[in-house]
Amino acid sequence: MGPVTGVLVLAGTPIGDVADAPPRLLTELATADVIAAEDTRRLRRLTQALGVTPVGRVLSYFEGNEVGRTPELVEALLGGARVLLVTDAGMPSVSDPGYRLVAAAVAADIKVTAVPGPSAVLTALALSGLPVDRFTFEGFLPRKTGDRARQLASVATEPRTMVFFEAPHRIAEALTAMAGAFGDDRPAAVCRELTKTYEEVKRGPLGELAAWAAEGVRGEITVVVAGAPPAAPKELTPAELARLVAVREEAGERRKEAIAAVAEAVGLPKREVFDAVVAAKNAERAQAPAKP
Incomplete structure:
Protein backbone atom coordinates (compact mmCIF):
# COMPACT_ATOMS: atom_id res chain seq x y z
CA MET A 1 0.00 0.00 0.00
CA SER A 119 -19.42 33.03 -9.00
CA ALA A 120 -19.32 36.55 -10.43
CA VAL A 121 -19.24 35.08 -13.94
CA LEU A 122 -22.42 33.03 -13.61
CA THR A 123 -24.22 35.65 -11.50
CA ALA A 124 -23.55 38.37 -14.07
CA LEU A 125 -24.61 36.09 -16.92
CA ALA A 126 -27.89 35.28 -15.21
CA LEU A 127 -28.64 38.94 -14.50
CA SER A 128 -27.53 40.32 -17.87
CA GLY A 129 -30.65 39.40 -19.82
CA LEU A 130 -28.42 38.22 -22.68
CA PRO A 131 -28.32 34.69 -24.17
CA VAL A 132 -26.59 32.26 -21.79
CA ASP A 133 -26.93 28.96 -23.62
CA ARG A 134 -23.34 29.37 -24.82
CA PHE A 135 -20.76 31.77 -23.41
CA THR A 136 -17.03 32.40 -23.13
CA PHE A 137 -15.08 33.91 -20.23
CA GLU A 138 -12.42 36.41 -21.34
CA GLY A 139 -11.16 37.54 -17.91
CA PHE A 140 -9.39 40.90 -17.62
CA LEU A 141 -8.47 42.81 -20.77
CA PRO A 142 -4.82 43.90 -21.25
CA ARG A 143 -4.03 47.28 -19.76
CA LYS A 144 -2.10 48.63 -22.75
CA THR A 145 -4.26 50.20 -25.45
CA GLY A 146 -2.71 48.29 -28.35
CA ASP A 147 -2.84 44.91 -26.62
CA ARG A 148 -6.44 45.50 -25.58
CA ALA A 149 -7.45 46.48 -29.12
CA ARG A 150 -5.82 43.35 -30.55
CA GLN A 151 -7.56 41.07 -28.05
CA LEU A 152 -10.96 42.65 -28.70
CA ALA A 153 -10.41 42.39 -32.45
CA SER A 154 -9.70 38.68 -32.06
CA VAL A 155 -13.18 38.11 -30.55
CA ALA A 156 -15.14 40.65 -32.61
CA THR A 157 -16.91 37.85 -34.51
CA GLU A 158 -17.31 35.52 -31.49
CA PRO A 159 -20.95 34.32 -31.63
CA ARG A 160 -21.16 33.34 -27.95
CA THR A 161 -21.97 35.75 -25.12
CA MET A 162 -18.72 37.06 -23.61
CA VAL A 163 -17.91 37.81 -19.97
CA PHE A 164 -15.12 40.19 -18.92
CA PHE A 165 -13.75 41.39 -15.58
CA GLU A 166 -12.63 45.02 -15.38
CA ALA A 167 -11.29 47.45 -12.80
CA PRO A 168 -13.46 50.52 -12.02
CA HIS A 169 -10.77 53.01 -13.07
CA ARG A 170 -10.47 51.35 -16.51
CA ILE A 171 -14.13 50.51 -17.20
CA ALA A 172 -14.94 53.64 -19.26
CA GLU A 173 -11.88 53.12 -21.45
CA ALA A 174 -12.64 49.41 -21.80
CA LEU A 175 -16.27 49.98 -22.81
CA THR A 176 -15.18 52.58 -25.37
CA ALA A 177 -12.72 50.09 -26.82
CA MET A 178 -15.42 47.39 -26.91
CA ALA A 179 -17.79 49.76 -28.72
CA GLY A 180 -15.05 50.42 -31.25
CA ALA A 181 -14.34 46.72 -31.79
CA PHE A 182 -17.88 45.33 -31.61
CA GLY A 183 -19.98 48.31 -32.64
CA ASP A 184 -21.87 50.95 -30.63
CA ASP A 185 -25.11 48.97 -30.94
CA ARG A 186 -23.86 45.64 -29.53
CA PRO A 187 -26.03 44.80 -26.46
CA ALA A 188 -24.18 44.50 -23.14
CA ALA A 189 -24.59 44.71 -19.37
CA VAL A 190 -22.31 46.20 -16.75
CA CYS A 191 -22.77 44.40 -13.44
CA ARG A 192 -21.19 45.99 -10.40
CA GLU A 193 -21.08 45.22 -6.69
CA LEU A 194 -22.92 41.92 -7.23
CA THR A 195 -24.77 40.68 -4.10
CA LYS A 196 -23.66 43.79 -2.19
CA THR A 197 -25.73 46.68 -0.83
CA TYR A 198 -25.25 48.88 -3.91
CA GLU A 199 -25.61 46.15 -6.54
CA GLU A 200 -26.39 47.60 -9.96
CA VAL A 201 -26.89 46.11 -13.41
CA LYS A 202 -26.77 48.65 -16.23
CA ARG A 203 -27.99 47.23 -19.56
CA GLY A 204 -27.87 48.79 -23.01
CA PRO A 205 -25.83 49.21 -26.21
CA LEU A 206 -22.07 49.48 -25.71
CA GLY A 207 -22.00 53.05 -26.99
CA GLU A 208 -24.51 54.18 -24.36
CA LEU A 209 -22.76 52.22 -21.61
CA ALA A 210 -19.42 53.81 -22.51
CA ALA A 211 -20.97 57.29 -22.22
CA TRP A 212 -22.57 56.34 -18.90
CA ALA A 213 -19.28 55.00 -17.50
CA ALA A 214 -17.41 58.18 -18.47
CA GLU A 215 -18.92 59.83 -15.38
CA GLY A 216 -17.20 57.27 -13.14
CA VAL A 217 -18.15 53.81 -11.91
CA ARG A 218 -17.19 52.28 -8.58
CA GLY A 219 -16.95 48.76 -7.21
CA GLU A 220 -16.17 45.28 -8.51
CA ILE A 221 -17.26 45.06 -12.14
CA THR A 222 -18.24 42.25 -14.51
CA VAL A 223 -19.16 43.08 -18.10
CA VAL A 224 -21.35 40.80 -20.22
CA VAL A 225 -21.42 41.40 -23.97
CA ALA A 226 -23.70 39.76 -26.52
CA GLY A 227 -22.03 37.63 -29.15
CA ALA A 228 -21.72 38.77 -32.74
CA PRO A 229 -24.95 38.42 -34.75
CA PRO A 230 -24.96 35.85 -37.57
CA ALA A 231 -23.35 37.14 -40.74
CA ALA A 232 -25.91 38.41 -43.23
CA PRO A 233 -26.31 36.02 -46.15
CA LYS A 234 -24.62 37.12 -49.33
CA GLU A 235 -27.00 38.75 -51.78
CA LEU A 236 -26.90 36.81 -55.03
CA THR A 237 -27.37 38.56 -58.34
CA PRO A 238 -30.06 37.31 -60.73
CA ALA A 239 -27.30 35.87 -62.91
CA GLU A 240 -25.86 33.92 -59.95
CA LEU A 241 -29.32 32.59 -59.05
CA ALA A 242 -29.89 31.50 -62.64
CA ARG A 243 -26.51 29.75 -62.66
CA LEU A 244 -27.39 27.78 -59.52
CA VAL A 245 -30.60 26.61 -61.21
CA ALA A 246 -28.69 25.74 -64.39
CA VAL A 247 -26.23 23.59 -62.44
CA ARG A 248 -29.11 21.57 -60.99
CA GLU A 249 -30.72 21.26 -64.41
CA GLU A 250 -27.47 19.99 -65.87
CA ALA A 251 -27.43 17.39 -63.08
CA GLY A 252 -30.82 16.10 -64.24
CA GLU A 253 -33.34 18.04 -62.17
CA ARG A 254 -36.43 19.49 -63.80
CA ARG A 255 -36.42 23.28 -63.89
CA LYS A 256 -39.38 23.59 -61.51
CA GLU A 257 -37.69 21.40 -58.88
CA ALA A 258 -34.35 23.16 -59.40
CA ILE A 259 -35.93 26.58 -58.85
CA ALA A 260 -37.67 25.37 -55.67
CA ALA A 261 -34.45 23.86 -54.29
CA VAL A 262 -32.40 27.00 -54.96
CA ALA A 263 -35.08 29.23 -53.44
CA GLU A 264 -35.09 27.16 -50.25
CA ALA A 265 -31.28 27.06 -50.08
CA VAL A 266 -30.81 30.83 -50.32
CA GLY A 267 -33.96 31.84 -48.45
CA LEU A 268 -35.75 33.60 -51.29
CA PRO A 269 -39.27 33.27 -52.73
CA LYS A 270 -39.52 30.82 -55.64
CA ARG A 271 -40.99 33.60 -57.79
CA GLU A 272 -37.81 35.67 -57.39
CA VAL A 273 -35.62 32.76 -58.48
CA PHE A 274 -37.98 32.02 -61.40
CA ASP A 275 -37.78 35.67 -62.53
CA ALA A 276 -33.98 35.48 -62.38
CA VAL A 277 -33.99 32.41 -64.63
CA VAL A 278 -36.34 34.10 -67.12
CA ALA A 279 -34.18 37.25 -67.11
CA ALA A 280 -31.08 35.16 -67.76
CA LYS A 281 -32.74 33.38 -70.69
CA ASN A 282 -33.90 36.70 -72.18
CA ALA A 283 -30.36 38.08 -71.82
CA GLU A 284 -28.96 35.04 -73.65
CA ARG A 285 -31.41 35.52 -76.49
CA ALA A 286 -30.60 39.23 -76.74
CA GLN A 287 -26.87 38.50 -76.95
CA ALA A 288 -27.24 35.68 -79.48
CA PRO A 289 -26.19 36.64 -83.02
CA ALA A 290 -29.06 37.32 -85.37
CA LYS A 291 -29.87 34.57 -87.85
CA PRO A 292 -29.08 35.41 -91.46
Missing part, protein backbone atom coordinates in the same frame (compact mmCIF):
# COMPACT_ATOMS: atom_id res chain seq x y z
CA GLY A 2 1.44 3.35 -1.07
CA PRO A 3 1.81 6.47 1.06
CA VAL A 4 -1.37 8.35 1.96
CA THR A 5 -1.44 11.78 0.37
CA GLY A 6 -3.56 14.73 1.37
CA VAL A 7 -6.33 16.52 -0.46
CA LEU A 8 -6.35 19.92 -2.15
CA VAL A 9 -9.69 21.69 -1.64
CA LEU A 10 -10.60 24.64 -3.85
CA ALA A 11 -13.26 26.65 -2.05
CA GLY A 12 -15.49 29.35 -3.45
CA THR A 13 -15.89 32.37 -1.19
CA PRO A 14 -18.65 35.03 -1.19
CA ILE A 15 -18.35 37.66 -3.92
CA GLY A 16 -20.16 40.18 -1.74
CA ASP A 17 -22.74 39.03 0.77
CA VAL A 18 -21.09 36.89 3.46
CA ALA A 19 -24.40 35.07 3.96
CA ASP A 20 -23.80 33.39 0.59
CA ALA A 21 -20.98 31.30 2.05
CA PRO A 22 -21.78 27.59 1.57
CA PRO A 23 -21.96 25.52 4.78
CA ARG A 24 -19.11 23.30 3.62
CA LEU A 25 -16.83 26.32 3.46
CA LEU A 26 -17.25 26.83 7.23
CA THR A 27 -16.38 23.18 7.86
CA GLU A 28 -13.27 23.33 5.67
CA LEU A 29 -12.08 26.59 7.23
CA ALA A 30 -12.43 25.09 10.69
CA THR A 31 -10.71 21.77 9.96
CA ALA A 32 -8.11 22.26 7.20
CA ASP A 33 -4.48 21.54 8.11
CA VAL A 34 -3.29 24.38 5.87
CA ILE A 35 -5.21 27.36 4.47
CA ALA A 36 -3.62 29.08 1.50
CA ALA A 37 -5.28 32.48 1.11
CA GLU A 38 -4.87 35.19 -1.51
CA ASP A 39 -5.05 37.81 1.26
CA THR A 40 -4.69 36.63 4.85
CA ARG A 41 -6.25 39.82 6.20
CA ARG A 42 -9.39 39.34 4.14
CA LEU A 43 -9.46 35.71 5.22
CA ARG A 44 -9.37 36.84 8.83
CA ARG A 45 -12.30 39.19 8.25
CA LEU A 46 -14.22 36.38 6.53
CA THR A 47 -13.67 33.86 9.31
CA GLN A 48 -14.66 36.41 11.92
CA ALA A 49 -17.86 37.24 10.02
CA LEU A 50 -18.64 33.52 9.75
CA GLY A 51 -17.78 32.82 13.38
CA VAL A 52 -15.12 30.26 12.45
CA THR A 53 -11.75 29.76 14.13
CA PRO A 54 -9.23 27.99 11.87
CA VAL A 55 -6.98 25.46 13.56
CA GLY A 56 -4.65 24.98 10.60
CA ARG A 57 -1.64 26.95 9.45
CA VAL A 58 -2.52 30.02 7.36
CA LEU A 59 -0.26 30.96 4.46
CA SER A 60 -0.47 33.71 1.86
CA TYR A 61 -0.79 32.51 -1.72
CA PHE A 62 -1.08 35.28 -4.29
CA GLU A 63 0.23 36.22 -7.71
CA GLY A 64 3.53 37.47 -6.36
CA ASN A 65 4.52 34.31 -4.47
CA GLU A 66 2.54 31.42 -5.98
CA VAL A 67 5.48 30.18 -8.08
CA GLY A 68 7.70 29.85 -5.03
CA ARG A 69 5.02 28.70 -2.60
CA THR A 70 3.48 25.99 -4.80
CA PRO A 71 6.24 23.40 -4.09
CA GLU A 72 5.80 24.02 -0.34
CA LEU A 73 2.08 23.32 -0.54
CA VAL A 74 2.61 20.23 -2.72
CA GLU A 75 5.06 18.93 -0.12
CA ALA A 76 2.43 19.41 2.59
CA LEU A 77 -0.10 17.55 0.44
CA LEU A 78 2.30 14.68 -0.15
CA GLY A 79 2.73 14.52 3.60
CA GLY A 80 -1.00 13.94 4.05
CA ALA A 81 -2.24 17.47 4.77
CA ARG A 82 -5.66 18.75 3.78
CA VAL A 83 -4.91 22.05 2.08
CA LEU A 84 -7.70 24.59 1.57
CA LEU A 85 -7.20 27.20 -1.16
CA VAL A 86 -9.29 30.36 -1.04
CA THR A 87 -9.13 33.67 -2.88
CA ASP A 88 -10.59 37.06 -2.08
CA ALA A 89 -13.87 36.26 -3.83
CA GLY A 90 -15.27 33.49 -6.01
CA MET A 91 -13.52 30.32 -7.16
CA PRO A 92 -9.74 29.94 -7.02
CA SER A 93 -7.93 29.82 -10.39
CA VAL A 94 -10.69 31.77 -12.22
CA SER A 95 -8.74 35.00 -12.86
CA ASP A 96 -7.22 34.33 -9.44
CA PRO A 97 -4.29 32.30 -8.06
CA GLY A 98 -4.76 28.54 -8.10
CA TYR A 99 -4.00 27.15 -11.54
CA ARG A 100 -0.33 26.42 -10.78
CA LEU A 101 -1.17 24.61 -7.56
CA VAL A 102 -3.93 22.54 -9.19
CA ALA A 103 -1.62 21.57 -12.07
CA ALA A 104 1.16 20.62 -9.67
CA ALA A 105 -1.19 18.58 -7.48
CA VAL A 106 -2.58 16.72 -10.49
CA ALA A 107 0.95 16.00 -11.73
CA ALA A 108 1.78 14.58 -8.29
CA ASP A 109 -1.34 12.37 -8.36
CA ILE A 110 -2.89 14.26 -5.45
CA LYS A 111 -6.66 14.37 -5.11
CA VAL A 112 -8.22 17.74 -5.92
CA THR A 113 -11.79 18.57 -4.97
CA ALA A 114 -13.90 21.70 -4.67
CA VAL A 115 -16.43 23.44 -2.48
CA PRO A 116 -18.69 25.18 -5.02
CA GLY A 117 -19.58 28.73 -4.17
CA PRO A 118 -20.69 32.09 -5.54
Whole structure:
Protein backbone atom coordinates (compact mmCIF):
# COMPACT_ATOMS: atom_id res chain seq x y z
CA MET A 1 0.00 0.00 0.00
CA GLY A 2 1.44 3.35 -1.07
CA PRO A 3 1.81 6.47 1.06
CA VAL A 4 -1.37 8.35 1.96
CA THR A 5 -1.44 11.78 0.37
CA GLY A 6 -3.56 14.73 1.37
CA VAL A 7 -6.33 16.52 -0.46
CA LEU A 8 -6.35 19.92 -2.15
CA VAL A 9 -9.69 21.69 -1.64
CA LEU A 10 -10.60 24.64 -3.85
CA ALA A 11 -13.26 26.65 -2.05
CA GLY A 12 -15.49 29.35 -3.45
CA THR A 13 -15.89 32.37 -1.19
CA PRO A 14 -18.65 35.03 -1.19
CA ILE A 15 -18.35 37.66 -3.92
CA GLY A 16 -20.16 40.18 -1.74
CA ASP A 17 -22.74 39.03 0.77
CA VAL A 18 -21.09 36.89 3.46
CA ALA A 19 -24.40 35.07 3.96
CA ASP A 20 -23.80 33.39 0.59
CA ALA A 21 -20.98 31.30 2.05
CA PRO A 22 -21.78 27.59 1.57
CA PRO A 23 -21.96 25.52 4.78
CA ARG A 24 -19.11 23.30 3.62
CA LEU A 25 -16.83 26.32 3.46
CA LEU A 26 -17.25 26.83 7.23
CA THR A 27 -16.38 23.18 7.86
CA GLU A 28 -13.27 23.33 5.67
CA LEU A 29 -12.08 26.59 7.23
CA ALA A 30 -12.43 25.09 10.69
CA THR A 31 -10.71 21.77 9.96
CA ALA A 32 -8.11 22.26 7.20
CA ASP A 33 -4.48 21.54 8.11
CA VAL A 34 -3.29 24.38 5.87
CA ILE A 35 -5.21 27.36 4.47
CA ALA A 36 -3.62 29.08 1.50
CA ALA A 37 -5.28 32.48 1.11
CA GLU A 38 -4.87 35.19 -1.51
CA ASP A 39 -5.05 37.81 1.26
CA THR A 40 -4.69 36.63 4.85
CA ARG A 41 -6.25 39.82 6.20
CA ARG A 42 -9.39 39.34 4.14
CA LEU A 43 -9.46 35.71 5.22
CA ARG A 44 -9.37 36.84 8.83
CA ARG A 45 -12.30 39.19 8.25
CA LEU A 46 -14.22 36.38 6.53
CA THR A 47 -13.67 33.86 9.31
CA GLN A 48 -14.66 36.41 11.92
CA ALA A 49 -17.86 37.24 10.02
CA LEU A 50 -18.64 33.52 9.75
CA GLY A 51 -17.78 32.82 13.38
CA VAL A 52 -15.12 30.26 12.45
CA THR A 53 -11.75 29.76 14.13
CA PRO A 54 -9.23 27.99 11.87
CA VAL A 55 -6.98 25.46 13.56
CA GLY A 56 -4.65 24.98 10.60
CA ARG A 57 -1.64 26.95 9.45
CA VAL A 58 -2.52 30.02 7.36
CA LEU A 59 -0.26 30.96 4.46
CA SER A 60 -0.47 33.71 1.86
CA TYR A 61 -0.79 32.51 -1.72
CA PHE A 62 -1.08 35.28 -4.29
CA GLU A 63 0.23 36.22 -7.71
CA GLY A 64 3.53 37.47 -6.36
CA ASN A 65 4.52 34.31 -4.47
CA GLU A 66 2.54 31.42 -5.98
CA VAL A 67 5.48 30.18 -8.08
CA GLY A 68 7.70 29.85 -5.03
CA ARG A 69 5.02 28.70 -2.60
CA THR A 70 3.48 25.99 -4.80
CA PRO A 71 6.24 23.40 -4.09
CA GLU A 72 5.80 24.02 -0.34
CA LEU A 73 2.08 23.32 -0.54
CA VAL A 74 2.61 20.23 -2.72
CA GLU A 75 5.06 18.93 -0.12
CA ALA A 76 2.43 19.41 2.59
CA LEU A 77 -0.10 17.55 0.44
CA LEU A 78 2.30 14.68 -0.15
CA GLY A 79 2.73 14.52 3.60
CA GLY A 80 -1.00 13.94 4.05
CA ALA A 81 -2.24 17.47 4.77
CA ARG A 82 -5.66 18.75 3.78
CA VAL A 83 -4.91 22.05 2.08
CA LEU A 84 -7.70 24.59 1.57
CA LEU A 85 -7.20 27.20 -1.16
CA VAL A 86 -9.29 30.36 -1.04
CA THR A 87 -9.13 33.67 -2.88
CA ASP A 88 -10.59 37.06 -2.08
CA ALA A 89 -13.87 36.26 -3.83
CA GLY A 90 -15.27 33.49 -6.01
CA MET A 91 -13.52 30.32 -7.16
CA PRO A 92 -9.74 29.94 -7.02
CA SER A 93 -7.93 29.82 -10.39
CA VAL A 94 -10.69 31.77 -12.22
CA SER A 95 -8.74 35.00 -12.86
CA ASP A 96 -7.22 34.33 -9.44
CA PRO A 97 -4.29 32.30 -8.06
CA GLY A 98 -4.76 28.54 -8.10
CA TYR A 99 -4.00 27.15 -11.54
CA ARG A 100 -0.33 26.42 -10.78
CA LEU A 101 -1.17 24.61 -7.56
CA VAL A 102 -3.93 22.54 -9.19
CA ALA A 103 -1.62 21.57 -12.07
CA ALA A 104 1.16 20.62 -9.67
CA ALA A 105 -1.19 18.58 -7.48
CA VAL A 106 -2.58 16.72 -10.49
CA ALA A 107 0.95 16.00 -11.73
CA ALA A 108 1.78 14.58 -8.29
CA ASP A 109 -1.34 12.37 -8.36
CA ILE A 110 -2.89 14.26 -5.45
CA LYS A 111 -6.66 14.37 -5.11
CA VAL A 112 -8.22 17.74 -5.92
CA THR A 113 -11.79 18.57 -4.97
CA ALA A 114 -13.90 21.70 -4.67
CA VAL A 115 -16.43 23.44 -2.48
CA PRO A 116 -18.69 25.18 -5.02
CA GLY A 117 -19.58 28.73 -4.17
CA PRO A 118 -20.69 32.09 -5.54
CA SER A 119 -19.42 33.03 -9.00
CA ALA A 120 -19.32 36.55 -10.43
CA VAL A 121 -19.24 35.08 -13.94
CA LEU A 122 -22.42 33.03 -13.61
CA THR A 123 -24.22 35.65 -11.50
CA ALA A 124 -23.55 38.37 -14.07
CA LEU A 125 -24.61 36.09 -16.92
CA ALA A 126 -27.89 35.28 -15.21
CA LEU A 127 -28.64 38.94 -14.50
CA SER A 128 -27.53 40.32 -17.87
CA GLY A 129 -30.65 39.40 -19.82
CA LEU A 130 -28.42 38.22 -22.68
CA PRO A 131 -28.32 34.69 -24.17
CA VAL A 132 -26.59 32.26 -21.79
CA ASP A 133 -26.93 28.96 -23.62
CA ARG A 134 -23.34 29.37 -24.82
CA PHE A 135 -20.76 31.77 -23.41
CA THR A 136 -17.03 32.40 -23.13
CA PHE A 137 -15.08 33.91 -20.23
CA GLU A 138 -12.42 36.41 -21.34
CA GLY A 139 -11.16 37.54 -17.91
CA PHE A 140 -9.39 40.90 -17.62
CA LEU A 141 -8.47 42.81 -20.77
CA PRO A 142 -4.82 43.90 -21.25
CA ARG A 143 -4.03 47.28 -19.76
CA LYS A 144 -2.10 48.63 -22.75
CA THR A 145 -4.26 50.20 -25.45
CA GLY A 146 -2.71 48.29 -28.35
CA ASP A 147 -2.84 44.91 -26.62
CA ARG A 148 -6.44 45.50 -25.58
CA ALA A 149 -7.45 46.48 -29.12
CA ARG A 150 -5.82 43.35 -30.55
CA GLN A 151 -7.56 41.07 -28.05
CA LEU A 152 -10.96 42.65 -28.70
CA ALA A 153 -10.41 42.39 -32.45
CA SER A 154 -9.70 38.68 -32.06
CA VAL A 155 -13.18 38.11 -30.55
CA ALA A 156 -15.14 40.65 -32.61
CA THR A 157 -16.91 37.85 -34.51
CA GLU A 158 -17.31 35.52 -31.49
CA PRO A 159 -20.95 34.32 -31.63
CA ARG A 160 -21.16 33.34 -27.95
CA THR A 161 -21.97 35.75 -25.12
CA MET A 162 -18.72 37.06 -23.61
CA VAL A 163 -17.91 37.81 -19.97
CA PHE A 164 -15.12 40.19 -18.92
CA PHE A 165 -13.75 41.39 -15.58
CA GLU A 166 -12.63 45.02 -15.38
CA ALA A 167 -11.29 47.45 -12.80
CA PRO A 168 -13.46 50.52 -12.02
CA HIS A 169 -10.77 53.01 -13.07
CA ARG A 170 -10.47 51.35 -16.51
CA ILE A 171 -14.13 50.51 -17.20
CA ALA A 172 -14.94 53.64 -19.26
CA GLU A 173 -11.88 53.12 -21.45
CA ALA A 174 -12.64 49.41 -21.80
CA LEU A 175 -16.27 49.98 -22.81
CA THR A 176 -15.18 52.58 -25.37
CA ALA A 177 -12.72 50.09 -26.82
CA MET A 178 -15.42 47.39 -26.91
CA ALA A 179 -17.79 49.76 -28.72
CA GLY A 180 -15.05 50.42 -31.25
CA ALA A 181 -14.34 46.72 -31.79
CA PHE A 182 -17.88 45.33 -31.61
CA GLY A 183 -19.98 48.31 -32.64
CA ASP A 184 -21.87 50.95 -30.63
CA ASP A 185 -25.11 48.97 -30.94
CA ARG A 186 -23.86 45.64 -29.53
CA PRO A 187 -26.03 44.80 -26.46
CA ALA A 188 -24.18 44.50 -23.14
CA ALA A 189 -24.59 44.71 -19.37
CA VAL A 190 -22.31 46.20 -16.75
CA CYS A 191 -22.77 44.40 -13.44
CA ARG A 192 -21.19 45.99 -10.40
CA GLU A 193 -21.08 45.22 -6.69
CA LEU A 194 -22.92 41.92 -7.23
CA THR A 195 -24.77 40.68 -4.10
CA LYS A 196 -23.66 43.79 -2.19
CA THR A 197 -25.73 46.68 -0.83
CA TYR A 198 -25.25 48.88 -3.91
CA GLU A 199 -25.61 46.15 -6.54
CA GLU A 200 -26.39 47.60 -9.96
CA VAL A 201 -26.89 46.11 -13.41
CA LYS A 202 -26.77 48.65 -16.23
CA ARG A 203 -27.99 47.23 -19.56
CA GLY A 204 -27.87 48.79 -23.01
CA PRO A 205 -25.83 49.21 -26.21
CA LEU A 206 -22.07 49.48 -25.71
CA GLY A 207 -22.00 53.05 -26.99
CA GLU A 208 -24.51 54.18 -24.36
CA LEU A 209 -22.76 52.22 -21.61
CA ALA A 210 -19.42 53.81 -22.51
CA ALA A 211 -20.97 57.29 -22.22
CA TRP A 212 -22.57 56.34 -18.90
CA ALA A 213 -19.28 55.00 -17.50
CA ALA A 214 -17.41 58.18 -18.47
CA GLU A 215 -18.92 59.83 -15.38
CA GLY A 216 -17.20 57.27 -13.14
CA VAL A 217 -18.15 53.81 -11.91
CA ARG A 218 -17.19 52.28 -8.58
CA GLY A 219 -16.95 48.76 -7.21
CA GLU A 220 -16.17 45.28 -8.51
CA ILE A 221 -17.26 45.06 -12.14
CA THR A 222 -18.24 42.25 -14.51
CA VAL A 223 -19.16 43.08 -18.10
CA VAL A 224 -21.35 40.80 -20.22
CA VAL A 225 -21.42 41.40 -23.97
CA ALA A 226 -23.70 39.76 -26.52
CA GLY A 227 -22.03 37.63 -29.15
CA ALA A 228 -21.72 38.77 -32.74
CA PRO A 229 -24.95 38.42 -34.75
CA PRO A 230 -24.96 35.85 -37.57
CA ALA A 231 -23.35 37.14 -40.74
CA ALA A 232 -25.91 38.41 -43.23
CA PRO A 233 -26.31 36.02 -46.15
CA LYS A 234 -24.62 37.12 -49.33
CA GLU A 235 -27.00 38.75 -51.78
CA LEU A 236 -26.90 36.81 -55.03
CA THR A 237 -27.37 38.56 -58.34
CA PRO A 238 -30.06 37.31 -60.73
CA ALA A 239 -27.30 35.87 -62.91
CA GLU A 240 -25.86 33.92 -59.95
CA LEU A 241 -29.32 32.59 -59.05
CA ALA A 242 -29.89 31.50 -62.64
CA ARG A 243 -26.51 29.75 -62.66
CA LEU A 244 -27.39 27.78 -59.52
CA VAL A 245 -30.60 26.61 -61.21
CA ALA A 246 -28.69 25.74 -64.39
CA VAL A 247 -26.23 23.59 -62.44
CA ARG A 248 -29.11 21.57 -60.99
CA GLU A 249 -30.72 21.26 -64.41
CA GLU A 250 -27.47 19.99 -65.87
CA ALA A 251 -27.43 17.39 -63.08
CA GLY A 252 -30.82 16.10 -64.24
CA GLU A 253 -33.34 18.04 -62.17
CA ARG A 254 -36.43 19.49 -63.80
CA ARG A 255 -36.42 23.28 -63.89
CA LYS A 256 -39.38 23.59 -61.51
CA GLU A 257 -37.69 21.40 -58.88
CA ALA A 258 -34.35 23.16 -59.40
CA ILE A 259 -35.93 26.58 -58.85
CA ALA A 260 -37.67 25.37 -55.67
CA ALA A 261 -34.45 23.86 -54.29
CA VAL A 262 -32.40 27.00 -54.96
CA ALA A 263 -35.08 29.23 -53.44
CA GLU A 264 -35.09 27.16 -50.25
CA ALA A 265 -31.28 27.06 -50.08
CA VAL A 266 -30.81 30.83 -50.32
CA GLY A 267 -33.96 31.84 -48.45
CA LEU A 268 -35.75 33.60 -51.29
CA PRO A 269 -39.27 33.27 -52.73
CA LYS A 270 -39.52 30.82 -55.64
CA ARG A 271 -40.99 33.60 -57.79
CA GLU A 272 -37.81 35.67 -57.39
CA VAL A 273 -35.62 32.76 -58.48
CA PHE A 274 -37.98 32.02 -61.40
CA ASP A 275 -37.78 35.67 -62.53
CA ALA A 276 -33.98 35.48 -62.38
CA VAL A 277 -33.99 32.41 -64.63
CA VAL A 278 -36.34 34.10 -67.12
CA ALA A 279 -34.18 37.25 -67.11
CA ALA A 280 -31.08 35.16 -67.76
CA LYS A 281 -32.74 33.38 -70.69
CA ASN A 282 -33.90 36.70 -72.18
CA ALA A 283 -30.36 38.08 -71.82
CA GLU A 284 -28.96 35.04 -73.65
CA ARG A 285 -31.41 35.52 -76.49
CA ALA A 286 -30.60 39.23 -76.74
CA GLN A 287 -26.87 38.50 -76.95
CA ALA A 288 -27.24 35.68 -79.48
CA PRO A 289 -26.19 36.64 -83.02
CA ALA A 290 -29.06 37.32 -85.37
CA LYS A 291 -29.87 34.57 -87.85
CA PRO A 292 -29.08 35.41 -91.46
